[in-house]
Amino acid sequence: MHRLFALWRKEILALSRDWHGLLVLFAMPTVFILIMSLALKNAFGPGQAPRFDYLALDRDGTGESAALLAGLAEAENYRRLDFAGDEPALRTRLARGEASFGLVLAPGLGRAVADSEAEPRGLVEILAEPGANAQALALLRAEVQARLGRLRLKALLTEAGQEDLEPARLDALMARAAVSTRYLPGAGGAAPTSVQQSVPAWLVFSMFFVVIPISTLFLTERTQGTLARLKTMGLPAWQLFLGKFGPFFLINQVQAVLMGLVGVYLVPRLGGDALRLGESWAALGLMTLAVSCAAIAYALLIAVLVKTTEQATTLGGLSNILFGALGGIMVPKFVMPEFMQELTALSPMAWGLDGYLKVFLRGGDAFSVLPQAGALLGFALAAGALAVLVYRFKGVEA
């Protein structure tokens, strides 16, 4: 035990004097969490969607077309810009990126809407600029369709003799209040926010980044003959590896606490939403322990495999970025297509993120995260055992 304490003390002293390494481990995830939580703030939850600008060209010029545009003006997430010109002018302004969408109301729209016998076609064409958000386009299309449907309904009712219908009555007829949305309890009954995704994602990512200091320190020890010296002093492989494990486990725990504090206190001060930590400290502790074990064991495996610090930073850094991209760290899993979502199972970072999200979003307890924690601990055991085998096979000399 005395030996282990000596190894831990040495590692902590060396790390505390490596400002670059500490910057990677603590500053990088903090910055990522802040940027991603604030940048993606509008991509999560209702009522937080960004506004999209559109231009309108009313070539019909009837009361119905005016009513359609007036109805659209009530839509929360779309803003009509001033425009007076023809269709080529509208296309030009779209091409310049001045607006996301252009609505062209075709001549005859008013007549077609009013005619209950007609089967309306091609009444409104929505033009989208090349970089326009596809989801926003689909939502605008649905909004236009709903507004047209409302106008048609009003026309039909007028035809049936029910003129001057109240707008509220029309809404009731269209059953607008029939559907409601609500997030289930688990995250305090509120909608998930970007910070709920960003904190666990970048925490897992940063915990795996111990691969850089662990592998570079290990390589320095190998190339400088320190490993050989330690072996001649009778230090067995398991103690050497535990000597690395202890301090970096501690660092992972500090990372977890720090990132939690950033999410709870710092992000809201900068205009984002506050992180809610879920309801189970045991589940959070279990996940942090499991992710840390997996990250350190993987780092030790990389450390014994590579021969130069260039290889360590390249292989360690790139594999982490690959794990992150595949595991839903950089791009949330729910926006991925189905086959990519299945591929995330290949990344241990995804296991960690899934476990944390269970706690943060669904109020999961320690029992509920056992599959993710178990997978991570299994990965840690396999990577750690392989690292010991490779170390014994390769020896201690450079």
Next chain:
Amino acid sequence: MLSIHELSYRYPGASGPALDRVSLTVPAGRIFGLLGPNGAGKTSLIGILAGLRSPGGGSLAWSGGARPRVALVPQEYAFYPSLSCRENLEFFADVQGVPQALRARRLELAMAFAGLEKVWAQRAGQYSGGLKRRLNLAIGLLADPDFLLLDEPTVGVDPQSRSFILEAIKALPAEGKTVLYTSHYMEEVQYLCESLAILDQGRVLAQGRLDALLASGDGSLGLRIPGAKEQAARAALAGAGVPVLARESGAQDLEALFMRLTHRSLRD
């Protein structure tokens, strides 16, 4: 005493052996020199003696039967540059299990041995080459070893540090320690070692006491005569029908012996 008998070692995938039936006798309480060009097998032999690798054949026999406390001082600066001298010494003392009661005294002795008292708080990475060599050496002494393996301990140091290190090493046998010393500097080995071995391509070319090796020749006879009498001596020899094969002034030195045995060719 250490007896090495028919020791062999081959690196995986290598075409030839790094050590080919090497037999040596290292006397206890002495400094034994191990000379050889690059690739001769010195580091391989030291690696086996330090326990870093197992020999492919042959045996080692330590006097008294049991393996003594062996310390390796490698060529590289095998310590932590971000730690101070004292932190390095404390760490390596603790790893070797130096008892707490002895720890402070051992640290003091090691620092005094290597002349590090004035720089004990400074980070080792900021040291000059000479100080780094001295710290490297001091770490080797922390566990009070019986047998020290010193692999080129004076490479890259200034003359003052080199002289300090050599004097410190020369004093080790008086404390009962046996030293195996490798170096490319012949004058160092000549100064420190009573006996030595010359190794090349994994084989022992010569070994024994330094004076005996220097006295050994190639079948020719050396005569020491006053320089002023050279012409008279040549005439007398010619008159007796004795050819003069070569002329040297001064004694054969270790470098001459080394170059003669290892045939002067470049090794890397």
